[in-house]
Each structure stands twice: as C-alpha cells, then as structure tokens.
Amino acid sequence: MDRDSALKLIDPIIRDVFENTSPDDKWTIPLGVVNYGPDEVIEVLDTLLSGNVTMGTKVARFEEMWAEHVGRKHAIMVNSGSSANLAAIGALSSPHYENGIRPGDEVITTSIPWSTTIAPIVQTGAIPVFVDVDPESFNLDPQLVRDAISPSTKAIMPVSLLGNPHGMDLIANIARDNNLFLIEDACEATGSSTNGTRIGTFGEIGTFSFYFSHHISTVEGGMVVTDDDLIADLVRSIRAHGWTRDSDFKSRELQHSSEIQSKWTFVETGYNLRPTEISGAFGIRQISKLDPIIEHRRETARIWSDALLKYNHLISVSTEQPGDRHSWFGYPMVVRPRAGFDRDELATFLKSKSIDVRPIIAGNILEHPVIKQWPHRVSGEVSEASWIHRNGLMIGNHEGITESGRTYFIESIEEFLSKCDHPSS
Ligand SMILES: Cc1ncc(COP(=O)(O)O)c(C=O)c1O
Structure with missing residues (x-):
C-alpha cells in the first residue's frame, strides 16, 4: 500500500480515537492541556512514513507561515524557545555583526524572566542588568529601564510576561532613542500585540517558544524572527553547527580556501539547535488554531x-x-x-x-x-x-x-x- 492510501485508511480511525478519548487529568483546572488533534497526528504520520524526519520542507513551510503571520521577513525555527534566545544573542554577539554585543557590555532585562532569557547573555560574556517590574503588568517598568542605562548598555531584553504586551511600545521607544538593540523574548507572548504591533516584532529580533504547554505547540520548538538579512543568516548558521548551508555566507565567505568544500565550511561558533521535521509537521497544523x-x-x-x-x-x-x-x-x-x-x-x-x-x-x-x-x-x-x-x-x-x-x-x-x-x- 502506498503512503497516501495508508493515511486515508487510518484517518477516520485516528479522528475516532480523539473524539472518544477524554483527557485523563486529576485536576478540574489543570495548568495546561493537550491541544493537538488528529490533524497533527496525521501530518506527523505522513512525515514518519516519508522517511524525511530531519529538518526539511515542513520546517521550511512552517517558517514561511510564521514569518507571514508575524509580519517579519525571516522566521528561523529552532528546537526550543531557549535555543531561540541562544541563537538570537549569538547572532548579535557574532564577530560578523559589527558593533554587536561584546563581552562586558550590559543588557538590561527583567527581574522576572525565564532562566534561559538570561543564560545566553551570560554565556556571551555580557552582563545582565536586572530591573524591577511594573506591579500591574509584571513587565519591565519603562522609567526604571531609563534609569538603568549606563555607558556600557548595549541592549534591552524584555519579556512580555504571561503574554501581557503592556508597555512594549514604550520599551521600544527607549531602545530606539538610546540606540540600543531590542531583543524581545516573546516566548510567553505568542499572539499578543499592543497598539497594533505584534509582540516579538518591536526590535531587531524576537523569539518564540512552542513548548508543549504554550499557546501553540510543536512539542518542543522555537522561532527567531527578524527583518535583518545578516541576523537571519547568522541564526541559520548558529542553528546548524556554524556552517554556511542555508545562508548567504555561501557566497560571502566561501572563496577564501580551495581546500574546504562549501557544504563543510564553518564560519560561526555554532550549536545544533535544529528542530525535527516532526515539529515542523506540528507547526503547520497548529498555526491556524492560534x-x-x-x-x-x-x-x-x-x-x-x-x-x-x-x-x-x-x-x-x-x-x-x-x-x-x-x-x-x-x-x-x-x-x-x-x-x-x-x-x-x-x-x-x-x-x-x-x-x-x-x-x-x-x-x-x-x-x-x-x-x-x-x-x-x-x-x-x-x-x-x-x-x-x-x-x-x-x-x-x-x-x-x-x-x-x-x-x-x-x-x-x-x-x-x-x-x-x-x-x-
Ligand atoms: C520567557 C521565556 N523565555 C524562554 C523560555 C524557554 O522556552 P523553551 O521552554 O521552549 O525552551 C520560556 C519557557 O517557557 C519562557 O517563559
């Protein structure tokens, strides 16, 4: 039997299972629920049966859909929101990025972040500067951000806590007025906006999480969004070992040595932050539910x-x-x-x-x-x-x-x- 016929056969069975299974939770109001259904399962089965399980066309499709959804030129999927923060800070602190974040520079951030909002700042040698929050929104207090700026300040990294977008426009104005990078950790704020602008799109970079309990989920997963071509290239390189595939570094950097083949040329301090195609399959089905x-x-x-x-x-x-x-x-x-x-x-x-x-x-x-x-x-x-x-x-x-x-x-x-x-x- 071919793949399409097998999926057609199994489709009604999977839908039936979801219709007849109720969540087995000990809580009347749990902290989170399973929010995927037969569409995601069938898409994942299609992926598994295809044999294309590592990052490929479904991830690319989800990236396109996400870029369009948030209104940014580039969306680069990674394997978690934490990885999105790591790649975002990695790009801005890359030697390829002129006047980026350098060791000893300060990054103003909130006292109520997630641990992996801060870890990449520290790992790059920059200094997190913690500022108190506004008691109503739990977001960075704009006046206190202004007060925290020093000659060493290079960036602001706010979190829209629990999806509350309040005040992000004011923080963005402060970043612009003081010539600071704005790296938005929007990992809790998928789908929120203020005064018509989506959270995650105010600054140079925005990061999202699609962890299981988040608004939409790819099981584990995250996304970096930006309008900047160089940042996007750097994130793509950092996501995959620091090599040049999937990025314009191919043309920019590769002529320097005839000894190195283009597919195996490393230009960045990279990691392996790639999502699997299974996460891409989830993403393309979940986005319409947001x-x-x-x-x-x-x-x-x-x-x-x-x-x-x-x-x-x-x-x-x-x-x-x-x-x-x-x-x-x-x-x-x-x-x-x-x-x-x-x-x-x-x-x-x-x-x-x-x-x-x-x-x-x-x-x-x-x-x-x-x-x-x-x-x-x-x-x-x-x-x-x-x-x-x-x-x-x-x-x-x-x-x-x-x-x-x-x-x-x-x-x-x-x-x-x-x-x-x-x-x-
Ligand atoms: C503000 C914030 N940043 C980053 C993350 C990390 O996301 P992930 O769990 O996908 O690594 C989280 C997780 O919930 C978060 O709340």
Whole structure:
C-alpha cells in the first residue's frame, strides 16, 4: 500500500480515537492541556512514513507561515524557545555583526524572566542588568529601564510576561532613542500585540517558544524572527553547527580556501539547535488554531477578572488594557498586603478544589541559586519582583477551560475569599 492510501485508511480511525478519548487529568483546572488533534497526528504520520524526519520542507513551510503571520521577513525555527534566545544573542554577539554585543557590555532585562532569557547573555560574556517590574503588568517598568542605562548598555531584553504586551511600545521607544538593540523574548507572548504591533516584532529580533504547554505547540520548538538579512543568516548558521548551508555566507565567505568544500565550511561558533521535521509537521497544523485559542483565553480572563474585581482589596488580578491584545499564557493573582491570608493558604485551598497552581513563572530570578554564577548588576530596588515572588501564583488559562470550568473557578475562589473578606475590620 502506498503512503497516501495508508493515511486515508487510518484517518477516520485516528479522528475516532480523539473524539472518544477524554483527557485523563486529576485536576478540574489543570495548568495546561493537550491541544493537538488528529490533524497533527496525521501530518506527523505522513512525515514518519516519508522517511524525511530531519529538518526539511515542513520546517521550511512552517517558517514561511510564521514569518507571514508575524509580519517579519525571516522566521528561523529552532528546537526550543531557549535555543531561540541562544541563537538570537549569538547572532548579535557574532564577530560578523559589527558593533554587536561584546563581552562586558550590559543588557538590561527583567527581574522576572525565564532562566534561559538570561543564560545566553551570560554565556556571551555580557552582563545582565536586572530591573524591577511594573506591579500591574509584571513587565519591565519603562522609567526604571531609563534609569538603568549606563555607558556600557548595549541592549534591552524584555519579556512580555504571561503574554501581557503592556508597555512594549514604550520599551521600544527607549531602545530606539538610546540606540540600543531590542531583543524581545516573546516566548510567553505568542499572539499578543499592543497598539497594533505584534509582540516579538518591536526590535531587531524576537523569539518564540512552542513548548508543549504554550499557546501553540510543536512539542518542543522555537522561532527567531527578524527583518535583518545578516541576523537571519547568522541564526541559520548558529542553528546548524556554524556552517554556511542555508545562508548567504555561501557566497560571502566561501572563496577564501580551495581546500574546504562549501557544504563543510564553518564560519560561526555554532550549536545544533535544529528542530525535527516532526515539529515542523506540528507547526503547520497548529498555526491556524492560534487565534481561536487566544480569543478563548481572553474571554476566560475577562470573565474571571470581572468576577474578582470586588475582591481587589484582597488579591490583584490582571486586566487587559486599552490597545493591548493579551494572550494569557496563564491567569496570575497576587495576594495584597494585609489580605488576612497568604499565598500558600490560597494555593492549598485551590489545590483542594482540584485547581492546579504554580508560581508566576519562576518569580524573581535574583532569588534563585544560579544568580551566584552570573556576573550581573541590579539597578535600584526590585521590590515589586520580590513581592510577586512571595505573594503571586497562577492557574491555567487555556482552551481546555469550558463554560463550567470558568464558573467553577469563580465559585471556588469566592468560597475562599468571602470567608476572608471583612472590609469593616
Ligand atoms: C520567557 C521565556 N523565555 C524562554 C523560555 C524557554 O522556552 P523553551 O521552554 O521552549 O525552551 C520560556 C519557557 O517557557 C519562557 O517563559
């Protein structure tokens, strides 16, 4: 039997399996759900049966689709969001990139990043400069970014935390006014935008993650986007061993030695960050699901935040601000001072209701043991990040949350908050 006939035969069986399998989760509201279906499985089977399993035409197709989706000239797929950050910083710090980031240069970043937002900065010999966050959006506070700029500052690397795009336009203005690179870690912010500009497209480079629990997934996977041809070439080279295939370095650099064959010429300090064709297969099927996923999350967050407004003196919750399209990587809450309960009590209660909780990403990175290994500077106080670290938690906000799940969360948390609510005392 040929491949097409086999796939046609198996297609209805796979659809039937998905229709008749319900998620086996111990949580009523889990942190994340399986968000792929028969289309992805059939596309992956097609890949496996083809024998073309290493990076190839499906990855290239997904890259084209992603570039068009975000409106950038180049999209280069890698095997994770962490690898996207590594390749992005690698490109800007390459000797091929004039006036790029050099050892000892400072990169201003947030105190609530992911570990692999920071690791590539350190690995390149640059110094991360940590700045406090805005207490409402959890994103870099623009005024504090301005205050942190020194003669050594070369770049700003913001994170749109949990998909909240708020303030990225202001950060981009600061980068432009001060002639700094802007490297957006948009790994939590797929699909979000502010004032009509997509997160990930404000600066020289944007990075995305398609890890399993993210808005859309390629199991593991990431993407670097840029309009700059040289950066794109460097990322392609760094992604694949530092060689020249897939890049214009072929024509730019290759004539220098007749001893080296073009396919095996190395011009960069590279890694192997390539995605597999299986991830490409996922990507080309997942991309059309992104907008409905985000609209579902926005609606859930709107309903929850409206319902919790009356407890604003006990917990603060996020709301989408005018001009923003928040993509809600999760639903965060921060316990207020003098609420009469602490974050751990709220977490224990929610877990008892079968609602899973976790910290707001990793909290304040300065409180993690790894900070001892990183040469760094802290600009001013990071009291908001510390407060969020101690008093914040988040629950899942995803397409697995149904009408009844939305109501269940409100009823559950109201049961807890109404007992703690003594406005007159
Ligand atoms: C802000 C941020 N940057 C980078 C990453 C790394 O992405 P990945 O897990 O795909 O390596 C994550 C992961 O969630 C993240 O939240």
